[in-house]
Amino acid sequence: MKWKKFTLTTTTQAVDLVSSMLDDIGIEGVEIEDNVPLTERETKGMFIDILPELPPDEGVAKVSFYVDDDRDIEELMKQVEEGLDELAVFTDLGQRAIAASETEDKDWINNWKQYFKPFTVDDILIKPTWETIPEEHKDKLLVQIDPGTAFGTGMHETTQLCIRQLKKAVDSGTKLLDVGTGSGILGITALKLGAKEVWGTDLDENAITAVGENLEANGISGDRFHVLQGNILNDPGVQEWAGFGCYDVVVANILADVIILLVDEIPVHLKQGGLFITSGIINMKEQAVLDAFAKNPAFEVLEVTRQGEWVSVTARKR
Numbered sequence: 156m157k158w159k160k161f162t163l164t165t166t167t168q169a170v171d172l173v174s175s176m177l178d179d180i181g182i183e184g185v186e187i188e189d190n191v192p193l194t195e196r197e198t199k200g201m202f203i204d205i206l207p208e209l210p211p212d213e214g215v216a217k218v219s220f221y222v223d224d225d226r227d228i229e230e231l232m233k234q235v236e237e238g239l240d241e242l243a244v245f246t247d248l249g250q251r252a253i254a255a256s257e258t259e260d261k262d263w264i265n266n267w268k269q270y271f272k273p274f275t276v277d278d279i280l281i282k283p284t285w286e287t288i289p290e291e292h293k294d295k296l297l298v299q300i301d302p303g304t305a306f307g308t309g310m311h312e313t314t315q316l317c318i319r320q321l322k323k324a325v326d327s328g329t330k331l332l333d334v335g336t337g338s339g340i341l342g343i344t345a346l347k348l349g350a351k352e353v354w355g356t357d358l359d360e361n362a363i364t365a366v367g368e369n370l371e372a373n374g375i376s377g378d379r380f381h382v383l384q385g386n387i388l389n390d391p392g393v394q395e396w397a398g399f400g401c402y403d404v405v406v407a408n409i410l411a412d413v414i415i416l417l418v419d420e421i422p423v424h425l426k427q428g429g430l431f432i433t434s435g436i437i438n439m440k441e442q443a444v445l446d447a448f449a450k451n452p453a454f455e456v457l458e459v460t461r462q463g464e465w466v467s468v469t470a471r472k473r
């Protein structure tokens with residue numbers, strides 16, 4: 156589909172009002188660029204570990220919106236200008252300049268698919284559901300994934316670190332808890348490796364649909380992978396649902412700060428001798444994660460593995 160991009164230069168204080176005005180006239184999904192640093196809460200909510208260095212905020216913001224070619228652009232821009240006139244009465248709109256850029260061909264939801272190609276993690280072939288199996292990989296253990304809008308194609312280093320640890324940890328009796336399951340890639344790989352059953356949690360509701368679809372794509376029955384939206388860190392309902400003292404392996408590929416909190420929650424869910432495989436840890440936070448494990452007498456760290464700038468820590472419950 157063809158889209159035209161318009162960028163309004165305005166003030167940071169006007170951004171919320173402008174976005175709401177655009178929404179009122181049927182323009183959804185605006186893009187905002189400014190130099191206002193994210194709050195700690197925003198950073199956590201977006202699962203970002205390292206923030207870019209920003210120049211000082213000078214109160215200027217750019218609000219971009221996309222309009223598809225089918226719309227009457229002249230009429231729409233008239234409505235935008237009228238909306239801005241109304242806002243100008245009670246807020247400073249700054250420059251209020253609108254720039255139109257070249258028409259682009261964008262499919263926001265599906266654009267990433269062109270970068271997701273079949274790849275291997277040792278003897279496992281991870282393949283988008285829509286691609287065919289490459290001839291040279293026909294002998295590999297096949298995992299098919301369409302993450303949809305959930306996280307987890309398997310291409311990220313942290314997912315691959317977890318998969319390599321799962322290969323060592325999983326056997327035919329394994330009951331696995333997959334915290335932050337996303338597309339379900341880790342749980343599904345564990346099932347393909349022979350695990351008996353998986354329980355997965357995620358904060359993201361999209362994970363529920365993604366896991367269901369990916370189980371189907373892999374020919375795995377739904378009663379082997381149970382999934383729940385919620386936070387095992389602070390929701391007694393989720394903790395109860397997952398169950399206590401019953402897992403051979405827990406895997407969590409999230410972020411160092413979340414792993415540090417999980418170090419105190421996971422022991423109650425693991426069997427004695429069970430393994431906690433963690434990743435999502437950027438190398439500069441490796442020591443903080445190791446310190447958290449060292450502080451908890453329930454765990455002994457067995458192995459630390461690394462790929463690129465990412466780290467995985469595997470610990471055993473004593």
Ligand SMILES: C[S@@+](CC[C@H](N)C(=O)[O-])C[C@H]1O[C@@H](n2cnc3c(N)ncnc32)[C@H](O)[C@@H]1O
Pocket residue numbers: 305306307308309311313314317334335336337338339340341356357358359362385386387388408409413435
């Ligand atoms: C990096 S993705 C990992 C997805 C997938 N497991 C993989 O390895 O590719 C992290 C996921 O953890 C989820 N998440 C973050 N904090 C969580 C928490 N406290 N409990 C459950 N899920 C969480 C996010 O929504 C996201 O889907």
